[in-house]
Amino acid sequence: MAELTRAQIAEITRIARRAGAAIMDIYNRPGELEVVEKTDLSPLTRADIAAHEIITRDLGRLLPDIPIVSEEGDETANRRLLAAEKFWLVDPLDGTKEFIRKDVGHFAVCMALIEDNSPTFGVIYAPALDEMYYGGKEYGSYEELRGGGAVKLAGDGQPTGAVMVSRSHLRQETKEYIRRHYPDHDPLAVGSQLKFAHIAKGLADVYPRIEPYGCHTWDVAAGHAILEGAGGRMSRPDGAGMDYRNEDTQAGPFIARRP
Numbered sequence: 001m002a003e004l005t006r007a008q009i010a011e012i013t014r015i016a017r018r019a020g021a022a023i024m025d026i027y028n029r030p031g032e033l034e035v036v037e038k039t040d041l042s043p044l045t046r047a048d049i050a051a052h053e054i055i056t057r058d059l060g061r062l063l064p065d066i067p068i069v070s071e072e073g074d075e076t077a078n079r080r081l082l083a084a085e086k087f088w089l090v091d092p093l094d095g096t097k098e099f100i101r102k103d104v105g106h107f108a109v110c111m112a113l114i115e116d117n118s119p120t121f122g123v124i125y126a127p128a129l130d131e132m133y134y135g136g137k138e139y140g141s142y143e144e145l146r147g148g149g150a151v152k153l154a155g156d157g158q159p160t161g162a163v164m165v166s167r168s169h170l171r172q173e174t175k176e177y178i179r180r181h182y183p184d185h186d187p188l189a190v191g192s193q194l195k196f197a198h199i200a201k202g203l204a205d206v207y208p209r210i211e212p213y214g215c216h217t218w219d220v221a222a223g224h225a226i227l228e229g230a231g232g233r234m235s236r237p238d239g240a241g242m243d244y245r246n247e248d249t250q251a252g253p254f255i256a257r258r259p
Helices: 006-027 046-062 075-081 096-101 172-181 194-200 221-229
Strands: 035-037 043-045 068-070 086-094 108-115 118-126 131-136 140-144 150-152 162-166 186-190 206-209 233-235 254-257
Touching (some): 006 108, 006 118, 006 131, 086 221, 108 221, 118 221, 162 194, 186 194, 221 233
Parallel strands (some): 068 086
Antiparallel strands (some): 035 043, 206 254, 233 254
């Protein structure tokens, strides 16, 4: 496993902040955002591209021996790099729909280090909220404080009675699963991989997503790492592990749970 140094981790969070600043520069411009539709019908903005360019440039300089698989990268190159022993899995702007809506700020820069098909370190930065989370199983997970320093995430308090759901992608399969397995839980709608970070903080008990398509590995990897660093777990509904080398990059169904 790659041993990220404290200095490298600090620089990785700074890269996330630089990408977030570029996103916010576009977000705060007057008028409507320019949006195009990708081949999978998901939206793409200039902010996605700006963040992708910053992350791939700066992360590549910091750790040149580790390849980068990005949602906005070349599809052919991505498929080839997924076979690497370790690689970065990046969503430069997770929660593009929330970004476009300009409402509650639930979008984030997300980066995860994948080693031996598992996310060992992740960063989630929500620039509109100025929330920064980072960590992994061997590092512990932390929330960076606005005034400096960081607090360790444990998420091991009393059950909350809340179940995380997507703000933009809540479908019937997941609704039915929640009805059967968590009938007494209240739904808490959060966008992007902030759902995982908020479970790690102890704000909800579980995040199930049952539909087999529509969610990609870069949509969950950073959150998976941070959740594990706080003592939580994530798996298929049957308990099997996730697959981060899947060539079509579909995450598939999963359950993310607090400790």
